[in-house]
Amino acid sequence: MSLAKRLTDQGITLPDASAPAANYVPFVQVGNIVYVSGQISRNDDGLITGVLGDDMSIEDGAAAAKTCALQLLAQVKAACGGDMDRLVRVVKLTGFVNSTKDFTDQPKVINGCSDFLVEALGDAGRHARSAVSAVALPMGVAVEIEGIFEVS
Template identity: 80%
Template sequence: MSITNRLTELGVILPDAPAPAANYVPFMQVGNIVYVSGQISNGPDGLITGKLGADMSVEEGAGAAKTCAISLLAQLKAACGGDIERLVRVVKLTGFVNSTQEFTDQPKVINGCSDFLVEALGDKGRHARSAVSAPSLPLGVAVEIEGIFEIA
């Protein structure tokens, strides 16, 4: 099944790739590798803000991470000239979780992104990963995730 068909089956329509908020590019291609800049948790109703361990549950954080996954795929689609089917595999994700010092479930939060990518992409979505805590993130968002992808 194509990536586009699978996303449609999951009820996901990739939005236009978000524009960068500062002096950087949203993605950089080097050979067949695409590096996608950090995508912040942003859903249909706007930014998803909060701090895990204070005012957000792990489940809410995982939902925020899923929105990052959708933005990562939107950026990748833009990097591929609109052809998401060029994706060979997700190589690596680095996830940042806005969390309290005591919070230790960062991997469970970033699972929201990882689980969605595997559900949407099958084996192409399996990847290496880091999940780390941050005392704050841009605009107060709950999650930011950057990705490395291989394309054809």
């Protein structure tokens, strides 16, 4: 089954790829590898802000991380000229969690992204990963995730 059909069959609609907010590009392709700049937690209502360990639960953080996954895939789709079937696999993610100094469940938060990618893409969604704490993220968002993807 094609990746595009798999996403459609699961009712997954990708957002439009967002434009960069500063002096960088949203992705760079080198050979068959696409490096996607950090995608921040946001949905149709706007930015998802908060601090894990303070005013945000792990579940809310994981939901915010899932929105980053959708943004990452939107950038990959743009890099592939709209053809999601060119995505071979997710290679690596680096997740940043806006959290207090005592919060230690960053991996559980970033699981919101990882679990979604594996569910949506199957084995192509399995990846290496880092999940780290940040004392602050741009615009107060809860999560930012960057990714490396293999494409054909």
